[in-house]
């Protein structure tokens with residue numbers, strides 16, 4: 311069981327810093343533990359205070375390569391409904407793979423194991439000392455996750471639970487609202503594409519900022535540059 315002081319120290323380590331999400335989608339060229347480990351080490355070399363990683367093999371590999379790097383872990387099961395660490399068993403597997411914090415879906419949608427968010431948090435706590443991050447899409451979900459007893463909330467799912475495609479930029483309005491209403495710390499996450507947007511999230515009151523695509527998805531980064539050139543030379 312993790313002592314409470316260790317959890318507090320971990321949150322302190324994340325405060326005011328950048329967490330880099332190192333994830334590749336199935337079929338992408340970098341979708342392998344060795345590549346995600348290299349990404350994580352590169353992120354740490356660049357000043358990241360922590361890493362967010364998907365997949366049990368990736369989490370274990372990153373933990374083996376960087377014993378003291380704060381590590382937020384998750385698994386994804388599909389891409390619809392509740393797909394981020396959807397069950398208690400998934401969360402325990404993520405913890406056992408070496409994550410310090412397990413990121414779980416923090417919405418009020420139906421979970422595959424039929425548990426509510428509060429039941430999920432209680433069951434994880436019963437079986438593990440891992441810290442829990444709730445990935446939410448709204449202020450109401452963030453408050454419910456806080457009531458359920460999570461250690462930290464993240465705006466990960468903002469823009470991803472509606473039928474419409476997400477807007478291009480991050481949801482800074484949600485960041486501002488969470489800063490006013492939440493008492494647990496929260497991460498600003500989702501579509502942060504510039505250092506200025508990250509700094510703004512911290513100014514608004516986020517505890518930490520998580521950036522993935524803009525740093526660790528070379529295909530997406532290349533596509534942005536290539537699209538800009540095509541505009542000049544269609």
Ligand SMILES: CC(=O)N[C@H](C=O)[C@@H](O)[C@H](O)[C@H](O)COP(=O)(O)O
Nearest residue numbers: 331466470500501502521522523524
């Ligand atoms: C919505 C969802 O499933 N988000 C996932 C959560 O782990 C990842 O695919 C994102 O890359 C991560 O949240 C970081 O966000 P961005 O890549 O936009 O910086």
